[in-house]
Amino acid sequence: MVGTVRRHLETIVLVVSGLLLAGGAVAWWTSAPDAATALWVAGTVLGLLYILPATVAAALRRRPTVDVIAVLALAGALWVGEPLAGAIITLMLATGQVLEARADARARRELSLLTERAPRTARRLTPAGLEEVPVDDAEVGDHLLVRPGEVVPVDGRLTAAATFDESALTGESVLVERSAGEDVRSGVVNAGSPVEIVTTTTAATSTYAALVRLVEEAQAASAPFVRAADRWAVAFVPLTLLLAGGAWWASGDPVRAVAVLVVATPCPLLLAAPIAIVSGLSRAARLGVVIKGGGALERLAVGRAMVVDKTGTLTRGRPAVSDLVAADGHDADEALRLAASLDQLSAHVLAGPIVEAALARGLDLTLPEASEEVHGQGVAGTVEGHRVRVGRPTWITGPEPDRWARQVRRRADLDGSMSVLVEVDGEPAAAVLLQDPVRPDAPRMVRALRAAGVRRIVLATGDRADVAQMVGRVVGVDEVLAECTPEDKLAALALEREHGSTVMVGDGINDAPALAAADVGVALAARGATASSEAADVVLTVDRVEALADAMRVARRSRRIALQSVAVGMGLSLVAMVAAALGYLPPTLGAALQEVIDLLAIAIALRAVLPGRDRAPALSEIDRATLASLREQHDGLAPLVERVASVADGLTSAAPDLAPARDLLDALETELLPHEREDEARLVPLVARALGSHDAVAALSRSHAEIEHQVVRLRRLLDSVGEGPDAAGPEDVVELRRLLYGLYAVLRLHNAQEDEDAFSLVPAHGG
Template structure:
């Protein structure tokens, strides 16, 4: 039944219901002749509405089964079955009303986002605050956002505050954000007013992209809905034949009217759209915008999924992975603190990574002065009276041959595929910051989840280097890696994969747009801002979680199944009722009531798609979330200790090497790392066991904790034992409280222990990020 709009549906339902009740009242009061008039009026009103919608469908050359409703209503008037006609009219009106309400509910989740779109921003300039249209904010502007206000542009915080991110993520709990952290437009400042440094234009921000997506995400006629419509049209000749046969066999036209009354295929026509719209609503609550019912059904049918790499399977933004210092006399944390303090005023993406790394380690930043940026080279300024330079090597460190430690850092960067940022303090080289684009912690779990829901093949399709792509592919578990592909080659790859299977392409960049458009379903990540890929895609993730895709597939498949169930049950019961009516066992009035019951049952089955179903999202109670968040903060601090293991091992070259740095690292391991590992064993692993429902999931992590304890104990014995003196192999010689320096063979063993411990801890960190900490990601949506 075509929709007449929310208001029209309410008015129609109210009128026919009042007329039906008025006739019933007259009949109960002993005036059956008077009751016929309101019933006949309701029938006539339903006949007019059905005739209008039927004529409209014919003009659009679309198949329609409203002709059955027209015949049923007209027949009811012709044979004097006004009560049956009135019940049919109420049935039609109630179907339209339920359909309109389901549509409104499905779109409400997204409509709320549009209504909250900020229009103005308060820009800080020349020591004062000026309110300007949000479109006038430029990158690098400082913007003041008050308590309760919506953030208008993407930016980087200049102070700490509390944010309500529920509008974008579904996360109901306020989130604490610190200096240097990135925030997305659309979140609400629920804590103290805060300034932020704009990193995007309003039109390119996250919230603007969401608004555009909402405008596109109107549920069109899905393939399942169109199939249902065509299938329902088959009922027209079947119904007419059965009605004619019943009339001819019995000679009673009332039987033909009864068949027409129960034959109206409302269950099929209403159930499919309602289930599809309900699925769109459920997906939206998970942070996934699906642009119409057709995209939802194609997503449910997906067999092959292709992923871009950068920003899709990886985080898409640099993260500081190590701080390589000039020597033992340079404190890596202090160097990072000075660099991050200077970078606070820069909107550059690498500056954000450096600031985030410093705040994650709990380092106190101060505002720099006399800051000047040399575009393409770097930034220099004064921090606490010290001259700090950040940028390219020759610009930061000066001309001349690079020191050995810089060459070593560059070699590491080349091997790891890292970016380098050089730091000089007071005119002297201080450190090299290594920045990586790490794999998303939730990516491997997402790939496993897609396989569980029925995807047969997973492909990594990227323009990046083969070695880097293969490394990422191994980590996330894809079937094939197609690297060094330009947009045209990506397009060809999607076409090849989609020759005989339904393809889903996932990407986030401009170069992904052609492939997204060519795939059966294009999925774009838009949590960090709108791109051309968002416009070309059929499905858009507005939460910064790639595993939301697996949940969206589950929602799509469940919605399609429910739509078919509702239609099957409804049409099956209608067929039975038609046969019973043709046999003369069901009067028109009773048949109308039976059809109404069938309609309500079919719609109720379809509305199940609005209820929460199975998703891969793991739910933790508040106590477990707090425990995980606390240990996650400690995890960031411990990462600095882990980085120093490798740099310390790099400095061990021969038997004359000073072992003081190695002993200092050992002290940090015992004072910082081991207590953290023991806290995880006692508090974090039980959280994981409760989340996944089995203690087997904790076995690997627990074994790693034991291995770390063993390796640290071995290092302690090696660095603190008394060794034989040179004069007498059986005589102990002690040089200071730690024993004398070790010989070359022992230095090699110390270096091996440090490298081994570094490798174990880096793997352990990755496992914890993937298996535990990603469960309470700040952008996780609540289903």
């Protein structure tokens, strides 16, 4: 309430002071000097009434402030009969206050989404039946029923196995299966059938309540932004008073002292610096980064240690199909087609990625004749006369999986993947492996952040250690902290403060405490507002994490320009103050000179509006269209790349059949190589132009050449073997398998390289 009144008062003073100054100018122009003087005196008095309370309050708190110079200058202007100078000073003060208030304002609604999401009631099971009670009335030992899609209201212990979405607490998008007897925390969402829990805490001491308290405490611990003007005031205010007093004492003329004060009015501090900061905020907004105030921008500019969440920040935050494993005697693509056809009607979190993978492979989907969602297990239905089930491995294979299912489980564990089995007409047909993929632009973001001045980057995630370590290696962070709770992330921030100002980057509710506690909290909100975006100082509204490095460069440049404008303006003011003290500048001429200095300082500050030399890569519409076309071809070749590995897997030394390898070679020569040559001719020059360096794409060109070299070697080998069932010996099969696995590895690495260096320049739609 006080802040709102203060903002309205600043605006009122700005408008009234402008009207008084302009009205006096009109009166003077129309030969009414008395009216002009009265209006300018009123403007000066308004400035005194406006600035004096804040100056007195700062003095009582023993906080240095440049406002004392403004008070003395306004009073002195009235004393020596220079009301015009006083009216101008009032306008400058009001303008600076309004700009500063807007630039330094920050949202304080970080608890709104947390509290709105918190359950208000709980369903308690009693001998008389089910009763709905206020969540605060739930006691330890109560039996509560949590329906599908509901938030668990209080920490408890499961009475039966259940599936939960724990992303609110861990930030991980993968559904978690909990067995009977396991503990479940409040704040997670029941993603399966209705489940019964036995409460182990009260609502006040539960996990979710503790999360809300963490946000409150962390927000309270955030250090306030100290204005640049206040820092300069420590030296500037005493110097000004000493010089003005010395001039009066030496000459015996109080006019000289007033002239010094008028010239010393710190408008470069009050106006030029906020203009540079506001310009930086505007530049960042055009890059898709909302910085909540000048304080946040300055802190972002000096950020040296960064803690980054994984899910949704360094990874997509949404599962994607990474591999297909066909069961013996089944076709993987056909199994995927049937599964995706059935999943079209499912709202399960894994249904969307399966449908997308099928469409990306060009498979034709049909609507199922019947469909049934089995909570916590999967989907069953009929597609084109086939009985199809898609869901959890234990639901498909039962408690005793066969050799193929165990192999799938082992492969999923090694890759850190989720597995979904597809059953067709009562037989397991294929396994769909899903992963949360690393963002293609994440490694470039890390490199750009280091170039922008970040000395240390730590990955802190609630995910498993092996998955976290893999992501950390790919993107190039300095340290990986896995299986982190919100409290662990706060502890990590505290440790990183020894390396400098801290920046926290995240996108989940679980990140809100750390976002509020860090010197700068950065949230990703491209997929919608969350509690993290409310708690953060900086919000990325584009689905491109590299924009954070762009914003940091903008912040550093804006801060540098702000300091330059202050240094030049105050330096010239010091020269003018000396001249005024020596009697070379009367108050009227000094006021005019001060306005020239102010305009110069403002002109320097306005450079922050212009783009810097190190702005983000700019792409023309033609370049974007070219990237989109090549990316479509690139994605369409993914099944062919996976086919290389499957053909190698199917080779046997006993009676080898090389027909699949020959068919694969034909596809590589007619589909893959033309695409790679087109990439070399069109994609490589485009990326080099966008990044401003041909060295940046040298590795891309080298991998194009290596792919073609490996395909040529494959052609030579198959031509040398000849046709016929007995043409290939065991040593030929070994060499062929070696070539295929080598080509597969090169293709996978090359595709990841293209995603990172080229296609990440324009984010994919929908992901």
